[in-house]
Amino acid sequence: MPFKSLHIIEPILKSLKEEGYTTPTPIQQQAIPIVLKGTDLLGCAQTGTGKTAAFAIPILQLLSATHAHDRKRKIRSLIVTPTRELAIQIGESFNAYGRHTGLKSTVIFGGVNQNPQTNALKQGVDILVATPGRLLDLMQQGYISLHDIEIFVLDEADRMLDMGFIHDVKKLLAALPKKRQSLFFSATMPPEIVKLASTILHHPSKVEVTPSATTVDTINQKVFFVDKVNKYALLLDVLQDENIKTALVFTRTKHGADKVVKLLLKNHIRAEAIHGNKAQNARQRALSNFKAQTTRVLVATDIAARGIDVDDLEFVINFEMPNIPETYVHRIGRTGRAGANGTAYSFCDAEEKAFLRDIEKLIQKKIPVVDNHPYPLTNHNPEPAPKHQQGQRRPMHSRPKQSHTGGNQSRWSGRQRSTAR
Helix, strand or coil: CCHHHHCCCHHHHHHHHHHCCCCCCHHHHHHHHHHHCCCCEEEEECCCCCHHHHHHHHHHHHHHHCCCCCCCCCCCEEEECCCHHHHHHHHHHHHHHCCCCCCCEEEECCCCCCHHHHHHHHHCCCEEEECHHHHHHHHHCCCCCCCCCCEEEECCHHHHHHCCCHHHHHHHHHHCCCCCEEEEEECCCCHHHHHHHHHHCCCCEEEEECCCCCCCCCEEEEEEECCHHHHHHHHHHHCCCCCCCCEEEECCCHHHHHHHHHHHHHCCCCEEEECCCCCHHHHHHHHHHHHCCCCCEEEECHHHHCCCCCCCCCEEEECCCCCCHHHHHHHHCCCCHHHCCEEEEEEECHHHHHHHHHHHHHHCCCCCECCCCCCCCCCCCCCCCCHHHCCCCCCHHHCCCCCCCCCCCHHHCCCCCCCCC
């Protein structure tokens, strides 16, 4: 099914062709006709399904129908998203798809000087992409009015709640016109998200594509059983594979991300971290370097990584297994996007086996095990560490000796074990 079959106007079709897009993804096929009818939409879709275009394309078309080039621009569509990275990427999509429509969009977010943003607002915009904090701040200063909003989008609603933005969202809802079209997107639909959606949407149509309990079939998933103290050595060993041009590595904590970066830099592998303790400018710079492949490894925590959208990313590595099964799906969904191939490696120590079981139960499949790597798990049933010791380094004397499994070790063979930890 080509985009033309969705009755998309010629200026947008021209832009899509210039971007190299010819066939809509499943969520675009379902969502675009619904939005074009003016119906509210509840979309359950994880990252990598083409969700942004599913709302950006019809919004551009609806606003183009009543767009007058000589009138003073008012904000007619508002897209609210939790992170700066997501906001920038959504803004780039609107600019790309709408370059021939005459519509103007801008992006606002916190952590930077507001003057360039307020100058853009003063010149008038049709579409505003914003993070909640800066949006409320500029509303209070009188730079933004939501009285003319025709289409409202709340994107990544579950992550919005995770990051504590629920009160900001409620303030925004109170400022929006009662008569509007609302689009609500979330990767998961726990009860609190369903409740929030019910306060925003009016008789919505529901679209659910690649539900959170399934993983993209094209992703090649592998698990490495490894002792916790050997994960760093295993990561260095895996990264010897020259086919891994770039890799997105996940840790559970900010401290863990910084520690992995320190190890990689020490071993002459260009790496940067992206997490909540990093300044907004530093996070965006790290992401830009990763996209440009000047940084080979980007190490991220889950909240920060929600905004990572990198074309043709082939490798995701779970340095630590997530303790929430749905998080695994979100992580590996950064690769294998829009039908492309991808590989997800997971490093699982004995204490994380329960997390792996939960993940396999959720995705309803067993993840193949790589058992011929040089750092196989030797301590299979360690006693769980007391709460006050969890996350502490295991004593040096408990570190297992390297296991030699013979000559069939694929690309992980022949490597001297690193002592970096």
